[in-house]
Amino acid sequence: MGIFNFANPFVLANRGVMGMNQRNFSYISRYNKRELYPNVDDKLKTKHLAIGNGIAVPELIGVVRFQHDVKKVFDLLKRHQGFCIKPAKGSGGKGILVILSTDEKGYKKASGDYVSKDEIIRHISNILAGLFSLGGASDVAVIEALIEFDPIFDGLSHEGVPDIRMIVFQGYPMMAMLRLATHASDGKANLHQGAVGVGINIATGKAKHAVQFDKPIKFHPDTEQPLDQVQITNWESLLRLSASCYEMSGLGYLGVDIVLDKTLGPLVLELNARPGLAIQIANGMGMLPRLKAIEALAKARGFKARPDVKQRVDYAKSQFND
Amino acid sequence: MMSRAPFFFLVIVLVFLGSISTYFRHVEIGIPIIPGKQIETWQVEAKIEFIGTSAPINAKLTLPKDVNFELVDEFTASPAYGVSVIRNENQAEVNWNKRAVQGRQILYYQGTYKKVSNVETAPDYNTLPVADILEEPYESAANAFFQTAYAKSGNEESLITEILNRLDTKDQEITLLKSQFGKTELFVHFMHKARIPAKLVKGLVLEDGRRNQQLVPLVKVFINEKWHTINVESHVVGEVEQVLIWQQDSPALLDLEGGRQSRVSFSIAHSMKEALQDSVDSSNKDDILGFSMYQLPIEEQNVFKGILLLPIGALVVVFLRVLVGLKCSGTFMPILIATSFTQTNLLNGLMGFLLIVSLGLMIRSYLSRLNLLLVSRISAVVMVVIAIILISTVLAFRLGITDALTIAFFPMVIMAWTIERMSILWEEEGGSEVLIQGGGSLIVAIIAYLMMDNMLIRHWAFNFLGVHLIILAAILMMGQYTGYRLLELYRFRPMARKH
Numbered sequence: 001m002g003i004f005n006f007a008n009p010f011v012l013a014n015r016g017v018m019g020m021n022q023r024n025f026s027y028i029s030r031y032n033k034r035e036l037y038p039n040v041d042d043k044l045k046t047k048h049l050a051i052g053n054g055i056a057v058p059e060l061i062g063v064v065r066f067q068h069d070v071k072k073v074f075d076l077l078k079r080h081q082g083f084c085i086k087p088a089k090g091s092g093g094k095g096i097l098v099i100l101s102t103d104e105k106g107y108k109k110a111s112g113d114y115v116s117k118d119e120i121i122r123h124i125s126n127i128l129a130g131l132f133s134l135g136g137a138s139d140v141a142v143i144e145a146l147i148e149f150d151p152i153f154d155g156l157s158h159e160g161v162p163d164i165r166m167i168v169f170q171g172y173p174m175m176a177m178l179r180l181a182t183h184a185s186d187g188k189a190n191l192h193q194g195a196v197g198v199g200i201n202i203a204t205g206k207a208k209h210a211v212q213f214d215k216p217i218k219f220h221p222d223t224e225q226p227l228d229q230v231q232i233t234n235w236e237s238l239l240r241l242s243a244s245c246y247e248m249s250g251l252g253y254l255g256v257d258i259v260l261d262k263t264l265g266p267l268v269l270e271l272n273a274r275p276g277l278a279i280q281i282a283n284g285m286g287m288l289p290r291l292k293a294i295e296a297l298a299k300a301r302g303f304k305a306r307p308d309v310k311q312r313v314d315y316a317k318s319q320f321n322d
Numbered sequence: 323m324m325s326r327a328p329f330f331f332l333v334i335v336l337v338f339l340g341s342i343s344t345y346f347r348h349v350e351i352g353i354p355i356i357p358g359k360q361i362e363t364w365q366v367e368a369k370i371e372f373i374g375t376s377a378p379i380n381a382k383l384t385l386p387k388d389v390n391f392e393l394v395d396e397f398t399a400s401p402a403y404g405v406s407v408i409r410n411e412n413q414a415e416v417n418w419n420k421r422a423v424q425g426r427q428i429l430y431y432q433g434t435y436k437k438v439s440n441v442e443t444a445p446d447y448n449t450l451p452v453a454d455i456l457e458e459p460y461e462s463a464a465n466a467f468f469q470t471a472y473a474k475s476g477n478e479e480s481l482i483t484e485i486l487n488r489l490d491t492k493d494q495e496i497t498l499l500k501s502q503f504g505k506t507e508l509f510v511h512f513m514h515k516a517r518i519p520a521k522l523v524k525g526l527v528l529e530d531g532r533r534n535q536q537l538v539p540l541v542k543v544f545i546n547e548k549w550h551t552i553n554v555e556s557h558v559v560g561e562v563e564q565v566l567i568w569q570q571d572s573p574a575l576l577d578l579e580g581g582r583q584s585r586v587s588f589s590i591a592h593s594m595k596e597a598l599q600d601s602v603d604s605s606n607k608d609d610i611l612g613f614s615m616y617q618l619p620i621e622e623q624n625v626f627k628g629i630l631l632l633p634i635g636a637l638v639v640v641f642l643r644v645l646v647g648l649k650c651s652g653t654f655m656p657i658l659i660a661t662s663f664t665q666t667n668l669l670n671g672l673m674g675f676l677l678i679v680s681l682g683l684m685i686r687s688y689l690s691r692l693n694l695l696l697v698s699r700i701s702a703v704v705m706v707v708i709a710i711i712l713i714s715t716v717l718a719f720r721l722g723i724t725d726a727l728t729i730a731f732f733p734m735v736i737m738a739w740t741i742e743r744m745s746i747l748w749e750e751e752g753g754s755e756v757l758i759q760g761g762g763s764l765i766v767a768i769i770a771y772l773m774m775d776n777m778l779i780r781h782w783a784f785n786f787l788g789v790h791l792i793i794l795a796a797i798l799m800m801g802q803y804t805g806y807r808l809l810e811l812y813r814f815r816p817m818a819r820k821h
Contacts, residue, residue: 005812007811017817019805022804131696131746173761214815214816
């Protein structure tokens with residue numbers, strides 16, 4: 001079909017691929033109450049909620065709320081080699097500054113470049129002025145401790161943060177992918193920028209399919225590591241962690257971003273009320289059949305006894321094994 | 323989930339109301355579907371001349387009552403006269419009054435008429451005309467003439483033709499009759515003899531640029547269920563000539579008291595008028611709508627002409643985002659850019675936009691090194707944009723490129739914000755993302771502009787407000803579309819290929 005090479009919509013529908021309009025109309029607007037959005041759109045709020053609910057998150061170093069406090073940030077940072085500065089109301093990973101280590105040359109980023117104190121001050125000022133927040137509302141800068149990545153991902157992620165994106169529907173972990181930064185993605189974990197997406201089997205935590213730029217691949221493009229060998233450790237606790245984010249946030253259709261810390265295990269990095277659809281491409285399958293199965297389950301149950309986290313995880317493991 | 327029935331009901335109601343209002347405005351008020359449709363109008367000026375005799379003047383000019391013409395506009399010109407126009411079912415006349423007038427006077431009445439196709443009411447069959455009995459020897463001559471013509475004809479039409487032809491011959495009877503009566507007068511007489519409804523009227527032959535015209539005597543004859551106008555002098559039957567019937571059933575064209583040597587003459591001018599303007603004029607007069615945008619001052623109307631294009635832009639944006647899936651930065655930025663394009667026209671606007679944004683991005687990259695706070699940086703960018711616009715306008719003017727002067731129509735703050743967002747996008751995601759999002763916004767803006775610039779769409783958006791209800795219904799419907807976006811079919815193509 002020439003350069004455009006469009007997919008047949010009926011084939012897509014047959015495979016249960018969900019489109020953006022359907023996501024917005026049938027899932028997000030139906031299952032995510034507007035008043036609950038601040039729980040996830042404000043990362044500071046998410047953090048406090050998570051701590052209150054006993055959900056593991058990266059350590060909070062401090063918060064900068066006012067412009068005149070910006071310089072005090074360096075007192076907070078003294079005790080920490082690596083840290084991460086992010087806007088509380090940022091979206092799509094915008095405005096996140098990750099510093100791996102501090103030495104006499106300055107603050108070292110994941111890419112190996114150094115940033116100066118002035119640049120850190122400017123970055124925080126931008127955050128406070130609302131440059132990264134939706135609609136330009138004024139914001140606060142959240143500083144958290146850097147995660148020590150679990151060595152299982154060594155050689156898998158290039159210059160960046162590997163994380164696990166889990167879609168949790170009605171509290172059921174439903175589809176997962178591992179996002180690996182590449183040279184092409186410039187250390188970022190966004191699939192449209194060239195990060196590798198690895199679909200993960202919900203039942204086992206094992207990789208099953210991988211894509212970069214929507215094309216299936218077998219090896220990491222930078223490190224040449226085989227991608228089909230990936231087995232995520234602590235999978236069961238990761239499933240429970242993401243499932244329990246349902247109670248914490250109240251959102252029926254939820255994206256949970258999780259990182260694996262060497263000592264602390266899985267930590268919830270952030271929640272997303274509008275998770276993207278690329279996870280379907282990474283898994284090589286549409287998510288509609290699973291969404292419909294869970295909807296049917298809730299209907300059959302008649303909204304009476306709410307299953308707890310363990311029941312939901314068990315159901316997901318038994319049903320979504322492929 | 324909320325029931326969808328009320329929603330679809332709402333959509334149907336909106337479409338229904340929109341269509342009804344559109345239909346009403348087209349059919350009842352006569353606003354044309356296609357803009358720029360021209361209609362013919364005739365401007366007729368009656369000039370009344372007389373000499374005042376130091377007595378109070380009362381001049382009555384009978385005005386046309388022709389079912390085939392509709393008055394569009396009229397005015398009178400007369401030095402210090404009291405003027406009143408009386409128009410009711412029986413009469414239409416203009417009265418001039420003035421006390422003690424001396425010397426030569428000239429009064430003017432000007433009316434603009436447009437042709438309409440009305441059906442004249444049929445005559446009353448119970449009172450078919452009866453010919454008057456003429457004096458002898460004329461009665462005998464007329465009878466002889468009529469008998470001959472009648473014998474030589476088969477029906478009403480051929481009788482009329484026969485009479486018209488024989489009126490021009492040098493027969494004895496006709497010569498005798500013509501010595502006493504006018505041709506037109508005789509023709510009416512013979513029509514009445516044949517019991518055909520006929521009346522003598524006086525009309526003005528409409529021909530562009532004619533001056534000093536007089537009313538022409540004409541005969542209206544009812545045959546074959548229709549009134550026909552016949553010019554007996556020139557033998558023209560039917561509507562061959564454009565004639566405005568000025569006088570019928572009324573005795574005098576001009577009724578003048580207090581003056582002498584009166585004379586009425588006519589000048590005629592033909593002109594074309596926008597059908598739209600015409601229907602607007604007549605709807606204003608009748609005030610059918612009660613509330614009408616056309617009654618606003620022209621300047622406010624023009625503001626609304628712009629504002630009412632925004633829904634068109636919104637429709638385009640919704641369509642391209644929901645059905646096609648184009649990415650653009652911000653929902654309404656493309657509409658605002660498209661709106662400025664309508665002021666600048668596309669090529670100038672596009673070049674101006676690219677000039678401002680690219681120069682702005684360069685200067686912005688310098689500003690980013692100054693470590694400014696966001697608010698002051700945006701403000702600085704606004705000023706830079708103003709400077710770019712000012713300098714390029716002055717430069718263009720000096721170079722004689724007057725087209726580029728329209729660059730000043732760009733909304734400053736929007737441009738500044740665009741530059742800021744693009745600059746951040748550049749730093750964070752690279753130049754390619756700037757091209758994707760900026761290009762997407764421009765594509766949406768260009769398509770929106772092409773729609774908003776379309777003559778037909780502009781015409782509809784302003785003159786048929788019902789269209790906006792239909793657009794609203796379409797936007798609501800698209801808000802319910804849960805199918806794939808066009809670009810998703812491209813994005814998800816690996817999913818369709820597998821197993």
